[in-house]
Amino acid sequence: MKIYDTEGFPNPARIRIALAEKGATDEVSFVPVDVMGGEHREDAFKSMNPDATVPCLELADGTHISQCNAITEFIDGHFEGPSLTGTSPKQRAQIAMMNLRAENGLLNAVGAYFHHATEGLGPKLEIDQCAEWGNKQKDVAAQTMAYLDTVLANQEYLAGDAFSVADITAFAGLAFADFAKVEVPEQLSNLTAWRAKVAARPSISG
Structure with a gap:
């Protein structure tokens, strides 16, 4: 199987971490996509x-699967x-809930700020910007960071005692925040400690 991605971007990073967690990185081939050159918007890529x-x-068999959550579901x-997505109905639901909170409230919120309220990827790619929306989403990201800190005050990982896709998504979201210069408040000690712990995992540090 092949994965079309751009190394270093937040969502591709989520999939690479998931593959590494499953020990399956060598089972796929990575095909680079020139996002900065607009390759992802060409008809050849959009047909996939x-x-x-x-x-x-x-x-x-030629099937194409997009959207990080769907790709991770297949990989898992x-x-x-x-398992990264849970084994019981309750666990799967809890992980899915926290993953969506991390995705919508942190990673996507930072993305909206980056693409709408900053220069983002440059004028050729950043079209129809709305700075007001981007700045509101920056506030959402800050609120989500604070929420995640409270969750981590009582458990090891975002969805309980086991590392999951929710942790991958939140970790990628914080990395994107660093890149977009969205500050992670120092007082969020639980989030900071969790981040250091996750960063030390072989799937990320290796």
């Missing part, structure tokens, strides 16, 4: 992924190793 976003998974079910 009409969302015009990276990453996009291509299976051996296809490869052996500890």
